[in-house]
Amino acid sequence: MNSAALLFRYLAISLRGQLQYRASFLMAALGNLLNCLIELAGIWVLFDRFGNLSGWSFAEVAFFCGTINATYAIGELLATGFDQFGMLYVKTGDFDRLLLRPRSTVLQLAGHELSLRRLGRLLPGIVIVVAAWTALDLPLEADRVALLAFAMAGGVAFFFALMVLQATMCFWTTESLELMNILTYGGVETASYPLPIYHRLFRRFFTFVVPLACIGYFPIVAVLGVDDPLGTSRMFQVAAPLAGFAFLGVAIGVWHLGARRYTSTGS
C-alpha cells in the first residue's frame, strides 16, 4: 500500500474511534466554534467603535479572519499527532514503536489522529469567508477561488510545519513547549488583521522568517482584488503561498535531525 493510501487508512481508523465518544467530540467542537465566534465578535466591536481599520472594511478583515481560521483548522486537523507528540510519544517512549515500523515517522504521525473537534473552527471559518465574499460583492471567478484554495493549501503546509517544529523540540525538552503557541494561536490572531497595520519589524518577521503573511495577507489581497498598500506586485502575491510549502520542507528536515538525536540518546 502506498503512503497516501496508508495515511487515509490511519485517518479512517482514527475517525471511527472518535465517533465512539460522541459527547466528547461534540463538546470539544462546540468549544472551538465559540472560540472562533468570540474572535469575530472582537473584531466587530472594534469596527463598531472605530468604523474602519486604516482603510480596511469590516467585511475585508472578516475575510482575513475566516480564511486563516479555516486554514489553521485543517492544519491542526492533520497534525494532531505532532501536536501531542511530546506527551504521547517521547515521554512514554512510544516513539520507539514508530521507529520499529518500516515507514517514515512523519507519515505515521500524520496518521496518528484526524481530530474531529477541529471542525469547530473549520466550519465557522468557512461560513465567515462565504459571508464576507457575498458582502464584498466579489465576482465568483474560477481563478479567484483557485488562488484562495492555493493560499489555504500553503497555509495548511505552514501550520503543519509549525506543529512539526513544535514536536521536534520535544526531542530536546521531552514536553512540548507552549512557546510554539505564540506562533500558532498567535499567528491566527495576527493574520486575522491586514499586515500593514503592524510595525515594520513584525511585517519582515512574518514575511521572511516565519512566512505567515505569505499564506495569509498577500494572496488574500489578490483574492480581494485590492491594491496592497505595501506596494507588492500581483505576481508576488499569487506566488507567495509557495513559501508555506518551503517552510514545511525545512521543518521536516529539522525533524529528521531531531529524530537522529533521539536515536543516539534513546530518550
Place this chain on the structure above:
Amino acid sequence: MPQIEVRGLAKTFRVAERLPGLAGAFRGLFHRRMRDVHALGGIDFDIERGELVGYIGPNGAGKSTTIKILAGILNPTAGTSRVDGLTPWRDRRRHVARIGVVFGQRTQLWWDLPVIESFDLLRDIYRIPAEAYRDNRDRLIALMDLEPLLDVPVRQLSLGQRMRSDLAAALLHGPSLLFLDEPTIGLDAVSKLAIRDFVRELNRDRQVTVLLTTHDMDDIEALCQRVMVIGNGRILVDGSVAALRRRVRNERVLVVDYDSAGEAGRVDAEGEGVRLVERDASRVRIAFDPDRIPAATLIGALLAQGTPHDLFIEHPPIEQTVAELYAEHDMRER
C-alpha cells in the same frame, strides 16, 4: 555467514546529574554536571541463522540497549553490526521490515483497535502481499488460539492474551529474525507455557532466529541451546546452559528420601567433594561435585548405610548459578 554479527559495539549515554532537593533542581537549570554512563563497553558476538539464544543479565546491564541497537532504533557510540547484511541503524526502514520485535512491557498494537484490525493495519504498513498475509494470519491465529479475541479491542485483553496477540502481530510479515524482550514478564504459568511452546516451534519448524532477553531462568532452560550473560556492559559468558553451570560451580544435589526421620538422621555424608546441605525430616540433600566423586560411588556409599525408598539428582536452579555469577563480577543494579 552469521545472521547477526556484532563487533566492538559500545554505547555511552551522557546524562545530567540530578542535584538533590528543590534548590538543587533550580541550580540544575543553569549549571549541569554531565556524567557518562557506559551502557555497553564493546561487545562481540555472532548469531547463526536458526539459533535460539538467551540473553540475560541484571537490570541495567545493557540487554535492552543491545536489542534497541540491533533493532535499528538506537545508534551505538562505537562498533559495527551487520544483520542480514544491513547495518540496522543506517538502514532502519529496510531493516525493520525484515525483523520482528516484541517488548513484554509494552504493546506494539493499537490500544483502541480490535486485534484483527491491528493485524490488517500491519498488513498495510509492512506491505504484506494478500496471499502471504492470509496464510500467516490464519496460521498464527490457530497457533496462538486467538480466534475468540479477534474482535476485542487491545485495551480489554488480559496480559497473557495481549502477549499472544503481540507475538502474532510481530510475525505477520514473516520475519526470519525475532527479538523478544522479556516476553513472559508478568504472565501466569499457563500463558508462559503457551508462549514458550510457540517460540520453540517457531524456531524449530520455521528456522526463525530468536534472541530472547528474560529474567525468568525457566525460559532459558526450556528454550535456549545457548545463553549469553551480560553484566556491566560486557559479555561474561557465551555458551551452552551446561557450560554456564560449569563456569560457576560444578555441583549437583542428590536428594534422598528415607522411610523415617530416624533413618535419615543416621546418614553420614561428609567427604571428598561431598557435603550435607540439609536434613529435613525423612529427606536428606547432599551436594556433590561429579568430577571428584561419581554419582554412582556416592549412591553406593549411601546404600551401604541404609535403604532409602527414593532418590534423585537435581541441578542447582539456574537462578542460583546466575546469581553467583553476578556476585562474582560484583554487579549491582545501576
